[in-house]
Amino acid sequence: MPAKTGDQYIERIRKAKNNVYIGGERVEDPTTHPSFKNVVKSMAHLYDLQYENPDKMLYTSPTSGDKVGMTFMRPESIEDLIKRREAITEWAKATGGMMGRSPDYLNAEVMAMGTATDLFAEADPMFAENARNYYEYCRENDISLTHTLIHPQVNRAKAQHEQKDANNALHLVEKRKDGIIVDGIRLLATQGGITDEILVFPSTVKKSGELDDPYSLAFAIPNNTEGLKFISRESFDYGKNEWDHPLSSRFEEGDAIVSFENVFVPWERVFVCENSSICNRTFGETGAVVHMSHQVVSKNVVKTEFLLGIILQVMDAIGIDQFQHVKDKGTEVMLTLETMKSHLYKAEHNAKLDKWGTMTPDFEALNAARNWYPRVYPRITEILRILGASGLMGIPTEADFQHEEIGPIINRAMQGKNLDGFERVQLFRLAWDATLSAFGSRQAHYEYYFFGDPIKMGMTYFDQYDKDPYKDFVQDFLNKSTSKKPNVTGV
Numbered sequence: 001m002p003a004k005t006g007d008q009y010i011e012r013i014r015k016a017k018n019n020v021y022i023g024g025e026r027v028e029d030p031t032t033h034p035s036f037k038n039v040v041k042s043m044a045h046l047y048d049l050q051y052e053n054p055d056k057m058l059y060t061s062p063t064s065g066d067k068v069g070m071t072f073m074r075p076e077s078i079e080d081l082i083k084r085r086e087a088i089t090e091w092a093k094a095t096g097g098m099m100g101r102s103p104d105y106l107n108a109e110v111m112a113m114g115t116a117t118d119l120f121a122e123a124d125p126m127f128a129e130n131a132r133n134y135y136e137y138c139r140e141n142d143i144s145l146t147h148t149l150i151h152p153q154v155n156r157a158k159a160q161h162e163q164k165d166a167n168n169a170l171h172l173v174e175k176r177k178d179g180i181i182v183d184g185i186r187l188l189a190t191q192g193g194i195t196d197e198i199l200v201f202p203s204t205v206k207k208s209g210e211l212d213d214p215y216s217l218a219f220a221i222p223n224n225t226e227g228l229k230f231i232s233r234e235s236f237d238y239g240k241n242e243w244d245h246p247l248s249s250r251f252e253e254g255d256a257i258v259s260f261e262n263v264f265v266p267w268e269r270v271f272v273c274e275n276s277s278i279c280n281r282t283f284g285e286t287g288a289v290v291h292m293s294h295q296v297v298s299k300n301v302v303k304t305e306f307l308l309g310i311i312l313q314v315m316d317a318i319g320i321d322q323f324q325h326v327k328d329k330g331t332e333v334m335l336t337l338e339t340m341k342s343h344l345y346k347a348e349h350n351a352k353l354d355k356w357g358t359m360t361p362d363f364e365a366l367n368a369a370r371n372w373y374p375r376v377y378p379r380i381t382e383i384l385r386i387l388g389a390s391g392l393m394g395i396p397t398e399a400d401f402q403h404e405e406i407g408p409i410i411n412r413a414m415q416g417k418n419l420d421g422f423e424r425v426q427l428f429r430l431a432w433d434a435t436l437s438a439f440g441s442r443q444a445h446y447e448y449y450f451f452g453d454p455i456k457m458g459m460t461y462f463d464q465y466d467k468d469p470y471k472d473f474v475q476d477f478l479n480k481s482t483s484k485k486p487n488v489t490g491v
């Protein structure tokens with residue numbers, strides 16, 4: 001079928017009756033439940049954009065000839081990569097980059113894993129075939145996805161098999177003729193209950209040894225599979241209107257603990273079974289990490305543009321843009337934006353065909369950007385907080401402005417340089433929701449952790465970085481010294 005519309009997305013979620021829990025109750029229908037209905041609407045809007053802007057958002061399926069989502073496309077040229085980025089950008093613009101799990105993130109993952117399948121074939125050619133078929137299935141049915149990579153946080157000093165209650169984590173229970181039975185917990189599924197299917201994959205950064213093979217699995221199943229439960233954290237969408245909570249009321253994606261109770265996974269949906277070695281290499285050797293990074297960096301360029309826009313508007317609103325330190329803080333964010341763009345353009349400019357014929361961005365540039373952004377994102381929001389000052393707390397609600405008595409008072413009290421109180425507070429509420437609200441705080445936490453622990457990522461980055469050229473550079477410089485080495489002993 002061709003790419004889906006917003007209504008089709010909602011209808012599927014409604015019919016699926018995914019097993020979602022929140023606040024101690026089972027959710028009958030996430031599309032109407034107060035904690036989920038607004039983000040469902042935002043997701044629907046993203047799917048509608050595919051048809052509002054088909055030239056950018058759709059392409060012709062190589063198998064069915066249908067118009068399918070551009071972010072599923074396997075790029076074969078730099079032009080294709082740019083087309084993918086333009087579609088990613090289009091979706092990010094619709095949310096100010098505030099939905100980390102717009103569908104393009106995991107579409108990139110299934111595209112890469114369904115194309116570079118040799119790794120899965122190491123254990124059995126069937127697994128490679130499964131990954132190829134799954135990519136095609138997702139693309140042809142515009143499947144929305146969540147994913148879960150992490151074992152529960154019980155005792156990080158021990159491997160999974162050494163944990164006191166080792167089978168608390170998702171593990172293989174039984175191999176049957178028709179599939180496998182799995183049981184246990186996985187974390188942390190953003191958009192858990194409001195998507196069609198779940199990808200269960202190994203962590204991108206945590207490596208396992210052979211004794212962890214029972215926990216080393218990769219598969220995909222529908223979110224309404226029997227035995228599957230999504231236990232969602234409390235919502236940061238407090239049911240306020242879009243004026244009061246401009247971001248939380250639209251883009252609160254939710255994060256869920258995922259419980260598997262003796263869940264059956266048919267073999268055709270299994271990609272890795274009991275194989276820590278393949279799991280450890282999955283994201284790297286399939287190129288998934290590269291294509292996902294391309295999506296992330298493209299999205300974060302837009303997110304930085306959005307935050308820079310808020311910062312500049314705040315400066316204008318209260319007339320602080322001529323102060324030296326304020327300009328300097330604006331410059332810091334501008335430099336971040338331009339640096340992120342440069343990473344992205346270098347990644348696309350230096351892209352190369354991989355051995356499967358997929359045009360793959362230059363990972364050096366993307367890897368630097370994905371390691372760097374979690375470090376600078378808190379600074380961007382800190383700058384917005386510093387510049388907003390009391391303005392981020394003096395934020396009456398829309399209802400206050402409508403009130404006969406206090407409305408006129410606050411409209412005057414909260415005026416800006418060239419804005420009335422209503423206009424200025426609307427802007428400052430946006431700045432607050434991007435930084436200080438529960439939603440804004442989660443954004444900072446998300447940017448820090450969603451790709452894995454940045455500390456471990458940074459250690460891997462250091463270990464894998466080609467350091468010799470720089471050491472040699474200095475050694476050559478030292479060797480050019482005309483002084484003679486003294487004939488000393490004792491070292």
Ligand SMILES: Cc1cc2nc3c(=O)[nH]c(=O)nc-3n(C[C@H](O)[C@H](O)[C@H](O)COP(=O)(O)OP(=O)(O)OC[C@H]3O[C@@H](n4cnc5c(N)ncnc54)[C@H](O)[C@@H]3O)c2cc1C
Pocket residue numbers: 147148149150153156187188189190191255442445446449450451452453455456
């Ligand atoms: C908002 C949000 C959304 C998320 N969405 C998803 C999602 O959709 N799907 C998904 O699969 N995951 C998701 N995650 C989880 C994310 O993948 C993890 O948070 C990340 O991989 C880090 O793992 P952890 O949380 O288990 O931290 P831990 O590994 O438990 O680390 C906790 C702390 O201990 C330190 N630490 C732990 N082990 C070591 C060690 N061996 N050496 C040194 N230091 C160590 C870490 O540096 C860190 O400071 C999300 C996380 C957040 C915050």
